[in-house]
Amino acid sequence: MAQLTQEQRQLIEKIGIYHEQQGFPPVTGRIMGLLYVSDRPHLSFEEIVESLNISKSATSNALQLLQQMRLIEYTTYSGDRKRYFGALLENWHEEVLNKMESILAFSKLLRQANELRGQLNPEMNERVLERIEFLEFLSREVPALMHKWLKERNQ
Amino acid sequence: MAQLTQEQRQLIEKIGIYHEQQGFPPVTGRIMGLLYVSDRPHLSFEEIVESLNISKSATSNALQLLQQMRLIEYTTYSGDRKRYFGALLENWHEEVLNKMESILAFSKLLRQANELRGQLNPEMNERVLERIEFLEFLSREVPALMHKWLKERNQ
DNA sequence: TATTTGGTTCTCTAAATTATGAACTAAAGA
DNA sequence: TCTTTAGTTCATAATTTAGAGAACCAAATA
Numbered sequence: 305m306a307q308l309t310q311e312q313r314q315l316i317e318k319i320g321i322y323h324e325q326q327g328f329p330p331v332t333g334r335i336m337g338l339l340y341v342s343d344r345p346h347l348s349f350e351e352i353v354e355s356l357n358i359s360k361s362a363t364s365n366a367l368q369l370l371q372q373m374r375l376i377e378y379t380t381y382s383g384d385r386k387r388y389f390g391a392l393l394e395n396w397h398e399e400v401l402n403k404m405e406s407i408l409a410f411s412k413l414l415r416q417a418n419e420l421r422g423q424l425n426p427e428m429n430e431r432v433l434e435r436i437e438f439l440e441f442l443s444r445e446v447p448a449l450m451h452k453w454l455k456e457r458n459q
Numbered sequence: 460m461a462q463l464t465q466e467q468r469q470l471i472e473k474i475g476i477y478h479e480q481q482g483f484p485p486v487t488g489r490i491m492g493l494l495y496v497s498d499r500p501h502l503s504f505e506e507i508v509e510s511l512n513i514s515k516s517a518t519s520n521a522l523q524l525l526q527q528m529r530l531i532e533y534t535t536y537s538g539d540r541k542r543y544f545g546a547l548l549e550n551w552h553e554e555v556l557n558k559m560e561s562i563l564a565f566s567k568l569l570r571q572a573n574e575l576r577g578q579l580n581p582e583m584n585e586r587v588l589e590r591i592e593f594l595e596f597l598s599r600e601v602p603a604l605m606h607k608w609l610k611e612r613n614q
Numbered sequence: 615t616a617t618t619t620g621g622t623t624c625t626c627t628a629a630a631t632t633a634t635g636a637a638c639t640a641a642a643g644a
Numbered sequence: 645t646c647t648t649t650a651g652t653t654c655a656t657a658a659t660t661t662a663g664a665g666a667a668c669c670a671a672a673t674a
Contacts (some may be wrong), residue, residue: 319568340572342581362633393586413474417495424498431548447463517663
């Protein structure tokens with residue numbers, strides 16, 4: 305990564321803000337931005353530090369977090385001690401499945417709410433049930449949709 | 460809301476934590492929990508304050524936030540100055556549409572990244588494009604799925 | 615008019631989060 | 645063995661966020 309242009313910097317910030325809104329710390333979001341914007345699919349630790357003007361420690365922690373979340377990976381080359389980090393671009397289908405699981409978990413909480421309510425307010429139970437069923441519908445159909453898309457692509 | 464049972468309290472906390480993970484402050488999430496768990500579809504300001512042992516100011520601010528996000532509403536009764544707050548249960552389809560818009564916005568940022576990269580790394584552009592196209596696919600198909608579901612329900 | 619009620623706004627503190635810089639470690643090279 | 649390199653960990657500072665409590669306000673009641 306030679307030197308970032310003004311345009312690249314701006315786009316990195318936007319991608320960073322998007323990630324912040326998804327719950328990531330700022331530096332972490334910026335690293336994702338950098339990895340998406342970069343000409344090369346992998347950047348060294350040092351390049352990340354220097355391109356974004358952030359500390360080594362912040363970089364180290366952010367990279368660990370992103371690896372745990374399976375959003376980035378790194379490759380190495382023998383005879384070179386550095387690690388080269390890149391966005392894990394093929395991982396989005398895992399992300400979608402995770403998201404759907406979390407939606408399903410929430411629908412289970414709503415079911416519990418209905419159970420606790422028992423017969424005290426059947427009308428409310430019914431309205432909550434409609435929501436539960438939609439959440440379940442989504443977490444069934446979205447993965448199906450995704451597989452359909454994958455199949456069409458890879459044939 | 461008489462007095463919450465231990466089970467109700469526990470479920471409220473779980474629903475609260477789910478909302479925290481979606482980016483809400485704790486009190487705000489607990490209020491959502493309370494409104495989902497409650498026997499009655501609407502609770503007064505005072506009942507919320509007392510059930511959750513939270514301050515009036517925290518309650519006021521959280522209720523404002525939840526209204527802005529269109530997750531709750533309140534009703535009033537003439538001759539009664541109180542407001543009665545309840546979860547906006549029928550609003551989930553709006554939530555889904557918003558989520559899809561935000562995904563689409565992100566895919567536009569990725570498109571920009573590809574544009575800025577130009578011909579410097581066509582292979583990377585291609586991998587990013589695959590992701591973009593999937594995001595676009597989702598934000599087209601999920602609303603369609605939802606409408607299908609709505610139609611089947613309401614006929 | 616004075617008081618109560620229902621809720622909002624303001625000020626301040628406590629807690630949590632984020633990131634820095636320095637110290638450190640382990641491997642590689644001189 | 646001494647030094648450099650690559651990155652991690654630790655202590656701490658800075659910032660942000662969350663929420664409490666008091667003061668406040670407007671409408672309703674006495």
